[in-house]
Amino acid sequence: MHETSAVGNFINGHLFDPIARALGLHLGVNHHAVPDHIVLILLIASALILFALWLRGRLSVDNPGHAQHLVEVIFGAIQGLMKEVIGREYKHFTPLIITLAVYILIGNLLGMIPGFISPTSNLNITASMGLCVFIYYNYQGFRKQGFVGYLKHFCGPVIWLAPLLFVIELISHMARPFSLSVRLFGNIFAEELIIGSLNKLFPFVLSSIVMFLALLLSTIQSFIFILLTMVYISGAVEEAHGEGHGENHKETTVQQSADPVAAV
Amino acid sequence: MGRKSVLIILISVILLAFVIPAFAQGDAGAVAAKGKSQWLIIASAFGMALAAAGCGYAQSRALAAACEGVSRNPGATDIIRLFLILGLAFIEFLALLTFVVILMLQ
Numbered sequence: 187m188h189e190t191s192a193v194g195n196f197i198n199g200h201l202f203d204p205i206a207r208a209l210g211l212h213l214g215v216n217h218h219a220v221p222d223h224i225v226l227i228l229l230i231a232s233a234l235i236l237f238a239l240w241l242r243g244r245l246s247v248d249n250p251g252h253a254q255h256l257v258e259v260i261f262g263a264i265q266g267l268m269k270e271v272i273g274r275e276y277k278h279f280t281p282l283i284i285t286l287a288v289y290i291l292i293g294n295l296l297g298m299i300p301g302f303i304s305p306t307s308n309l310n311i312t313a314s315m316g317l318c319v320f321i322y323y324n325y326q327g328f329r330k331q332g333f334v335g336y337l338k339h340f341c342g343p344v345i346w347l348a349p350l351l352f353v354i355e356l357i358s359h360m361a362r363p364f365s366l367s368v369r370l371f372g373n374i375f376a377e378e379l380i381i382g383s384l385n386k387l388f389p390f391v392l393s394s395i396v397m398f399l400a401l402l403l404s405t406i407q408s409f410i411f412i413l414l415t416m417v418y419i420s421g422a423v424e425e426a427h428g429e430g431h432g433e434n435h436k437e438t439t440v441q442q443s444a445d446p447v448a449a450v
Numbered sequence: 451m452g453r454k455s456v457l458i459i460l461i462s463v464i465l466l467a468f469v470i471p472a473f474a475q476g477d478a479g480a481v482a483a484k485g486k487s488q489w490l491i492i493a494s495a496f497g498m499a500l501a502a503a504g505c506g507y508a509q510s511r512a513l514a515a516a517c518e519g520v521s522r523n524p525g526a527t528d529i530i531r532l533f534l535i536l537g538l539a540f541i542e543f544l545a546l547l548t549f550v551v552i553l554m555l556q
Contacts (some may be wrong), residue, residue, distance in 0.1 A: 270532070365543055372546035375553075410539040417536070 192301040194222030197229070223308040230292050230305065234285075260284070264412070271416040272423070279419055282322060286315065287412045294374055294404030298397060307375040309367065316367035319415050324359075327422030336422070366414060373407050486556075494552040501548035508541045 198218035206219035213219060220228075241253055250258070264284050268276040290306060297304030305311050327336040340359075342351035377400045384392040516534040520527050 267532075270528070368550055369539065369543050369546060372549050373542075376546075376549060406535070410535060413532070413536060414539070 190222050191226070191303040193229075194218075194225045194303070197225050198222070221308075222303060223305040223311055226296060226302060227293065227305040227311055230289065230296065234288060234292070260288070267413070268416055271413070272420040275423065279326070279416075282318075283412050283415060286319075286415060287408055290315070290370065290408040290411055291405065294407060295401070297374070297378055298400065298404075304374050304378060306370055307378050309371045312367035312371040313363070315370075315411070316363035319366060319418065320359075320363040323415070323418045323422045326419060330423045339422075362418060366411065370407055370411055373403060377403055490555060494555060497548055498552060501545040505541060505545035509538055512537050512541065 195218070198220060202219040202225070203213060206213060211219065237253075241257065244251065245254060261280075261284060264287055265276070265280060268279065268283060272279065293306040293311070294304055296302045297307065324336075327339070330336075331339065340352050340355040341348035342355075381393045381396055381400065384396055512534060516530050519530050
């Protein structure tokens with residue numbers, strides 16, 4: 187499961203290995219200081235931060251550039267989706283969700299470029315994101331509804347069912363980061379396996395056809411990841427005003443968001 | 451491009467197609483890893499096939515229902531698409547779990 191890539195090797199050899207040797211670590215012959223997927227994910231993260239800083243310096247209302255247009259399109263699309271799923275208070279959660287979307291999308295697509303591997307084809311990377319989402323939505327739930335209020339929402343509507351439902355809910359919540367991370371990992375890893383084995387079977391022809399499917403899959407997987415994150419956040423945050431009122435509120439927002447579509 | 455160059459390219463492609471299995475021949479005779487039964491390979495392939503079959507059937511049912519819903523009420527396309535993708539992700543997860551279990555067994 188420890189694939190290596192040319193770019194990862196290069197960065198390791200010129201940046202991390204000398205640092206590790208300077209710190210007094212003894213590396214084996216074929217061993218690098220940092221695993222390849224971590225090198226690549228650090229590369230993506232730093233590239234995104236640099237891009238954001240660069241773009242921030244040249245944002246303008248009157249004369250937006252190409253990059254600003256692109257970012258605004260992504261931003262608008264994701265915010266529209268968030269408004270539909272989370273409801274009224276969606277703006278608060280924008281930073282995490284758009285960061286996750288872009289980060290995962292670039293991580294998935296990086297495997298298409300020769301010399302790179304997808305960093306998301308490693309369970310450790312996807313588990314880090316799954317755990318982040320788990321901690322984040324639980325924190326938001328506690329923050330929004332208070333300690334007792336959020337725990338009450340685990341217990342279900344009827345009081346005598348509470349001991350049973352609490353355990354079930356607890357297990358289902360614990361399974362969430364696992365399912366998020368394994369879903370992303372399994373898809374991307376299977377995709378790379380298929381491309382690799384087709385490459386062995388019949389070089390370049392079959393794999394380039396499958397790579398088109400892989401492009402589609404990468405986009406859909408990052409979409410599913412943020413969609414599930416939104417669903418979890420809305421589940422943690424929504425019922426702030428008691429059961430009945432929360433349900434009504436949800437229904438009206440869905441109605442409102444469905445209306446303009448129906449009018450078209 | 452003349453006929454001759456087309457012929458040369460064709461022959462080289464055919465040769466390449468035969469060369470690759472010839473290289474792979476060396477690995478085929480390798481002995482299975484110690485402590486792992488040959489049945490593991492058969493069982494994992496069979497299990498993955500079963501999982502793929504079930505996943506394909508379930509996803510096709512979900513897709514058919516979504517298409518029917520959209521054709522009856524095109525106004526609800528956006529919400530139906532949202533639920534469809536969510537549902538497909540949940541269904542697919544079961545096949546992926548089989549894949550991960552097979553990976554762990556190997």
